[in-house]
Amino acid sequence: MEIIKIKTSKKEEIIDITDKINSIVKDMKEGFINIYVKHATAAIIINENYDPNIQIDFLAMLNDIIPQGKWLHDKIDNNGAAHLKSSLIGPSETIPIKDGKLQLGTWQSVMLCEFDGPREREIIIQRCHAKTAKQDQ
């Protein structure tokens, strides 16, 4: 298990962590990894990062679906919308690995979603190596 720590700098932002993940899987021949953010107001997504407007659109869409300031939990620590966004998007993604590389499409990146920053976020990377037919004999 590996842990990546990311310091976010805004209330809401999306941060590409693909390079950090790639450096962790360099020595894996075949298998998969699970990328899991252990916080209730953050999430992990896979999507395009070539056009930065996709991140802006993604946050705008979530703010349309889940507006700020109308949730019961806001009475506790005023971040009800952040919890709901985190629940809707989810804390993890699993990605296959082959020959030391994430099997992402040309336009896919792995990104941390911050919904209640700025904070330091811990992301757990669990590596699972596949057994080859040779190893099974």
Ligand code: ZN
């Ligand atoms: Zn809260």
